Amino acid sequence: MEIKRTIKYQADRVRGFGREVMSVPGCEKLKDCIQCGTCSGVCPLSIYMDFTPRQVMALTREDFKNEVLASHTIWLCASCYACTVECPREIRITDIMYELKQRAIHEGVYPKRFPIPVLAQEFTTMVRQHGRVSEGLLVTKLYLKTNPIAALGMAKLGMGLMKTGRFSLKQENIKQRADLARIVATVDNESVKA
Amino acid sequence: MSKPKVAFYWCASCGGCEETVVDLAEDILGVVEKVDIVLWPVAMDFKYQDIEAMADKEIFATLLNGAIRTSEQEEMAALLRRKSQFLIAYGACAQMGGIPALANQFSRDQILEFNYEKCPALDNPQKTRPTLSLQDDGRNPHLPEFRNVVRTLDQVVDVDYYIPGCPPTPNLTKAAFEALLSGNLPPKGAVIAPDIALCDECSRKATKPTNVAFTEFKRPHQALADPDLCFLAQGMVCMGPATRSGCGAACTSGNMPCTGCFGPTSRVRDQGAKILSSLCANIEARDEDGINQTLAGIPDPVGTFYRYGLAKSILRRRVDLNMTASGK
Amino acid sequence: MRYGYFPGCSLKGTGRAYEESLLPVMQHLGVEMVELDDWSCCGATAYMAVDEGKACALAARNLALAEQGGFAQVMAPCSACYLVLNKTQHFMQDYPAMRRLVDKALGSVGLKVSNDTPVRHPLDILLNDVGLDAVKQKVTRPLKGLKVAPYYGCQIVRPYSTFDDQADPVSMDQLLQALGAEVIDWPLKTKCCGGSLTGTLPEAGLRLSYILLKEAKKRGADLIATVCPLCQFNLDGYHDKIEAKWEPVRVPTVYFSQLMGLAFGMPANRLGLQRGFIPMPSLPRAEAVAA
Amino acid sequence: MTREWKPRLVAFFCNWCTYTAADLAGVSRLKYAPNVRVIRLMCSGRIDPQFILEALAKGADGVLIGGCHPNDCHYVEGNYKMLRRFQLLKRMLQDMGIEEQRVRLEWISAAEGDKVRKVVNEMTEALQALGPLGLPGRFEEWDREVEHLAATVQEKEAAGCACGAPAEPRDTEVAHV
Amino acid sequence: MAMEKQNQEPRIGFYVCHCGTNIAGMVDCAEVAHHVGTLPNVVMSKDYKYMCSDPGQELIQKDIAAHGLNRVVVASCSPLLHEHTFRGAVEKGGLNPFFFHMVNIREHDSWVHTDRQEATEKAKALAQAAIGRVAHHKALETKRVDINPTTLVVGAGIAGIHTAMTIANAGKQVVLVEREPTIGGHMAKFDKTFPTLDCAACILTPKMSAAGAHENIRLLSYSEVTKVDGFVGNYKVTIKRKPRYIDEEACIGCQDCIPACVFKTPKFADEFNEGLGKRRPVYIPFPQATPQIVAIDPNVCLNFKKGENGDRVVSDKCKKTCVEACGDKDAIDFTQTERFEEIEVGAIVVATGFQTYDATRSPSYGYGRYDNVYTALEIERLVNASGPTGGHVVMRDGKSEPKSVGIIHCVGSRDKKTNAWCSRVCCMYSMKLAHLLKEHTNAEIYNFYIDVRTPGKGYEEFYGKLLEEGVHFIRGRVGEVTDWAMTPEEEGKLVIRVEDTLAGMVRRIPVDMVVLATGLEPQKDAQDVRRLFNMSCGSEGFFLERHPKLAPVNTFSDGIYIAGACQGPKDIPDTVAQAGAAAAEVLALIDKGYVEQEPNTAFILEDECSGCKSCIPLCPYTAILFDEKTDKAWINEALCKGCGTCVGSCPSGSIVQNLFEDQEIFSEIEGVLAYD
Incomplete structure (x- = not known):
């Protein structure tokens, strides 16, 4: 049996991380957390998380950036907003999860081949290029990138969807794709975050 | 012993104050008997140089009416101040700016533009405007400058007494002369009129109810005024409660509400603010909409409450007007 | 409108x-x-x-x-x-x-x-702009005897909507009742279906779909009515996987709009009902309602 | 202008509600802009419009009036009387060229310490955006127009009773065109 | 002597208080003193650590004597706190106390600003304003008004009862008003009290009957205050007596009418038992109710049946068997109507209590949806021997005992969406109920808490006792209570889903019964009551005390006091202590016999009044009268309360308000703006 040291030293913190997150629109109220655990109590996916949402709040506030960004929790969040509406301190936990996801993608620290961030990225790429999402294509790309084997397991579903007219590999496009590209480029230049 | 010298002078005014002096009727003879009039442009011919030539304080008293709007008026005020023992602001314009001071709601340019270009009754195709100097037959006379601001006399020179009114009543004028000549002088700076509001001498006072609650305000042209009933009880804005008495309630006796020409009592700094405070507090409505509905009857609060007193009010002039000092 | x-x-x-x-x-x-x-x-x-x-x-x-x-x-x-x-x-x-x-x-x-x-949201419009009375008037084939579990999912009531209660929404309940259906009372109206996790992380996502289907079935629902394409997909598309992992919970999931169409007497194939994997149960016998 | 201009806000607060609320803000250590100077009166009904004009004339950039909420006046209805005056005063001030945002009436109950903070901050910000009202400076500017008169008078007095032509208009003055 | 100094040139002494670091930490007091020292009329300017201390006050007195000061300004805290203190100090120094003015540089400056330089400048400006103002101050005399020695106590829960008894025991008359048919309030419903576990009824009911029988207490139950006029010492109060359809004088409390009712079995929800029990239309709330007088509920009594048009139609099913049973006593009177009664009192104590949070507002806990979710107050009745089940803890099916119970703390409390505050008693009563439920049923008990708060004598020890009894404490705010099962053991149970935050994992715990520890909140009509008595409410809706530390039972209205949970959640010992404090305040007031009124009244300058009458309709107290002889207005000083509205409105400036003269305020305006 391997024994691991679990103590945290001050040096393990990335100072300023918590404050930085709390300065983002929608994340301010993290300051007010009283660690009651309501978020975890109502989260339908907390049972799979390595850190409960409450722990993610505590870790973020205390600058444990590395731990937070590497955790599964942020990728397991399905954005159902149950925590946000139930939180007695009105913390917008879902928005904090989004913020942490963005930071993880930005820093490239999410688990490789972990399909959720890949989905998010494929999704944005498709939207940027075409303006709309073609679900069939998106899912196909996702499986090819992450787990081609598993894609075989989904083949039956795909066939079924095709039979019922719900699955298509045709890419939907909008007309003003150039406009869309410019909007996206403008945001890139003007990023809200410092 | 020579008789005390007295001067009358007028600045920005309508001449009504001069009329009052004449209105002293027989009494004027008594006055003339006791004094030498050394300056009275409206009635007698004296020149600036005559006054200049006098020794300082040689004039016993000068009664100056009219507001101060031009550089010439300023100079005359200064000159007369120097030459007089007592300088008396005579009438509402000299005391508080009077009707001319309503022009303090506008800039000089706005006024000149209107009067020399836009006024519908005007025939001025060259759009000529007043100048400060001109070439005329080899001469180069300098003309008075039209100032940006209408001023009271005491905003330009030191004033000893004030005789209020638009115009002052003969009685007050006579009383003032008597006081001056007898040497029985009030403290410097006094307004020579009772320091109590007009209601005190208004014949309608008894008809004012003790439970007035305004639901509307009417202007005199909007309704036929009851000749006996307190104007406020009729919903007509009457400045009487905020205005000095001494006029014998001339307007209210003539079935017109008081418009405030005698100015505030000594205890009030801003006549308009005070009548506003009193009238508004007694409105019946309690909600903003209802209050504003009642107040719609006072479409021009500045013109209503500061008809004579704008130059002397706390704000003096529309505050966002620029000083286009040189008309650039 | x-x-x-x-x-x-x-x-x-x-x-x-x-x-x-x-x-x-x-x-x-x-x-x-x-x-x-x-x-x-x-x-x-x-x-x-x-x-x-x-x-x-x-x-x-x-x-x-x-x-x-x-x-x-x-x-x-x-x-x-x-x-x-x-x-x-x-x-x-x-x-x-x-x-x-x-x-x-x-x-x-x-x-x-x-x-x-x-x-x-269409539910908001139906209740507050159109009105249930107008809906009722159009019903020619009431869904009498049909037991429906109203399933709102998470995102229409949380966190921004103002037209219904965040914890216990009732707008679809009222709509379904207006169509003549019997509404099942269940505490899972706004529970998450698993969202996109059913595809990306099925072991976590599918469990949530399974719970919903299981509880609907247990409470005797003939079908689940939903307002969300992703919920419909999750509750309809993975029955074989759910069966493989847990147990059969074959309750069909349809859009509330499809039920409205049926109640208005529209043919099923004009309402996209043929596109579901789990077939819609046959409606109780039509009772003609005088227009 | 050696020092940076900061808005100056004079506040008239009623003793029972708004002044107490400001005390509560203090006790709760809420932080707000230091630009406000509070003058305590027993009731907003005591606030004479002269006070507001005087404050502006003496250099306030804005005036805040705080009273009890409708129906909550300690003196039954002093706040309504202030509200009525305020409605016309606001209009009159606008006619006199003073921006509406410079004078504000707020109902703040004794419990609303946070509202004091909010309103003072909002108003300070609004005044900052409007810039100085600067009435004392304007009065001085207006008075400068007649300054040369005093100088001339002094000159003449110094020269004794020298006679002569009226004072020349200064060369710098230009004709109106 | 004071009058002599009136006309002297002002010689002002200025003192700025450090208040330890409260002021000095943010304001440079020495600089303020230095600045003020340069102002005209100031002959003395000092800064000192604590001006309100004895040496601070003596400093002022010495300077008055040594330097001939005739005006004093102190810059320190809020005048609402210490104006009285310093006026007293100035008076002791031989000056009229109204030659004093106070500058608030703590609450309005050092505590609310963060920039030392700005705060110092503000302090200078405020001080300069006071220096300008105080020069115009005049010597004034305070006026004394006699106090009516009768006291009104509103609300007869434990707070009101204790207040009334204390005052009455001192020999003073009390009118005790209660809106319910019986006094006793919430405490009467409790089973035991924590942490001593003595029986609530055993300690309360003797006090209730003593209050009901006290010779100095006039008990008006089933009554409400509808109007309050007047001021400290002399209030006129209108009280509505609601019809209970019983002649209170005639009823002897035999209760023979109750079983005589045509409703053979009790049928209507019993308020006293939180609806868990049933009563008849004619009822007495509980056996020890005070007064021992029945009441008839017109909403359900057949004698008050309503016809189709809403008119009263006596049902023919009503046989008036109650009247028959009452017999000669003839106490039942179906014709009673609302009556209004006016009383005069000198002081008022408001003790109107609290209401519990409505658990249906937290739908995720299933109250109202699942039968076996209870509120704590329901459990109080359920474990009570005189409760609806005779103290047997059975669930709503009427037979099964719970084998496991989850007690959820903080329901409605500590939640910004409902009530943000901690209700202060729930931790303790939850533990009390945990103990009682365990005692009654031996069930497994789970407490779900965010924090356990046990700050009271013997409270922490009680927590320890519960731990020893094997009650579970799980730290985590419950996410939801549902009835759907994931495992066989969950079938048929209520499942509590919670993060066990100490273990760091989410748990599902099936239980038979859920108890919601609902919090305390203001009564729903607290705002109306507040207006009635001219009080303030805090942002959460509880009545606001004059000062949280130093005047906890006083309000901003003199002569009106508050006691108990209407001021904020509190337990019985704190409530009783506060009730005692309110009684002491009242007795101190009555014993003094008079109140000194702030001389801030207005007066009319008779010579200058034109008699325009503009001021007369403005006075809410009709203190301004028109004298037909002089043709001028005058102010009845006894009626004037000093708002100054007439002063601000007098169009000729002929009304003056003491302490707030125009010139004083103009100087203040100039002062606050003079400093750049």
């Missing part, structure tokens, strides 16, 4: 049955839905995870298109679109920096958004 219609990507794909049923039903009720010209992806949840600013700008582009098209209100039937468009409006209102960013981004292509176009 005229609304700018924002279908969103799903209603053109996996959720096309939703659109196929919603359009005729709304038309039948005199509600005019005009599809926004050249609408783009709402910026959905996946985009939020990558870049909030872009997500908002994308959503705002659609709001700007609605304003440009002269629509006073927008109808967004997809729960995710409904949430994202609303969230964008809130963010623009609450955070001046976000507002400036969006203005700049849209300005770069000559678009403007005044941010005062309400984004409404």
